[in-house]
Amino acid sequence: MKWRWLILFLLTFFSLEAEPGEALTVPPLREGRLRSDGVREYTVTASEGELEFFSGIPVPTMGYDGDYLGPTLHLRQGERVSIHVQNSLRETTTVHWHGAYLPAEADGGPRQPIGPGETWIAEFTVNQPAASLWYHPHRMGTTAEQVYRGLAGMMIVTDPSGPAGLPDEYGIDDIPLVLQERRFSRDGGFRYEPRMPDIIHGYGGNVLLTNGGIEPVFRAQTRLLRLRLLNGSNSTILRLSLPEGPEFIQIASDGGLLSRPVPLKTLVLSPGERAEVILDLREQQGRNTVLQAESSFGAVYTALLVNPGDELRNNGELPSRLASLPAAEIPRAAGRRSFVMSTMGPGGSLTINGRRMDMDRVDERVAAMSTEVWEVSTAGMMMNTPHNFHVHGLQFRIIDINGDPPPPELSGFKDTVLLWPGDRVRLLMEFGEYPGIYMYHCHLLEHEDAGMMGQYEVLD
Ligand code: C2O
Ligand code: CU
């Protein structure tokens, strides 16, 4: 592919020796504080920091409650939550709860800016299935840079009515993995300095960070290991595999559990997408299992080394049924809309339906609690540029991809869908009850910042 030349160039000139072997950093789990009024309260502070990815070379970063990335927020289905976000940066930010079903004013998109020194409170009732969600900045024009510098965190929704038998001991057999490709320079640091080709093709890199570390090691103590995978890269699509390990058993997509476990040899995640997988380590005792990640920019990385101990604790059996999902059927009266993602606008501008994002323009208006079919396709001179399509405020279902029903791993709840060049996908959108303005956009952050985004309003 044409867009591989850049990474080849980088790899040739700046090959850095990683120092693998550090233990995987697991972000702290935040349970929040249950107030006497029954609301669970959390606080996160965005601030600047500094981190040595290669020892002795401090890199200026950003993080939530720390130097890089942020704590994992544990939300419980049915509870009311109040998340206080403090901005200690020297610039405006927002915090968006990616994948969460909530009122528009709590969404944390570009319409809810938080100025330097300000605090913003998002309050909503958790009303969705158990899932792995995440949070990140969403300020118009600076999302890519703020995420790149480290602002991102996981958010786990749990629901006690879910199936028994899934590993759920956080940090022991239930591990979040934030995977991010970064472009390090020869001096061992990284900056965000996109040029024109980076905007069209995305800001790829030459190092993969896993929870902020390079080739970290996780020492497994149990037979079943649950990984909550997030592709937190700006524009890199990752193809994950376990070359000498067991198969992945995927149990959940963006918005929650699949109907049944899906065995997979490879798993493709585009920016913003999540997958929960189970690794069955009983055959792996005594040997390292490599989680390999291949970047759409051409590099191949070790994302994680899983080192199973000699005595693996038996932590349950995987249930054969996970969730009962409604059929993704199109109701007769469903409205239809189409969205064309294009790199063909004037001066190579990035558009959806020929328009760039304008905060003062609402592109689509939909009725609360209605169901529609959204058809998304790609066009443009740069036909080798993939995109993905992310919608705020709901989880959709994929009806078909190029006319074919989706494979089982894409048949559950999704909020982000990958489109390879030329792809056409149809999505079943069930809008919620909250009126207000939400975003839809390409989650390749360079594209998003360049205007490949629109607004839809849910009308009462
Ligand atoms: Cu992950 Cu509009 O966001
Ligand atoms: Cu989102």
Ligand code: CU
């Ligand atoms: Cu795009």
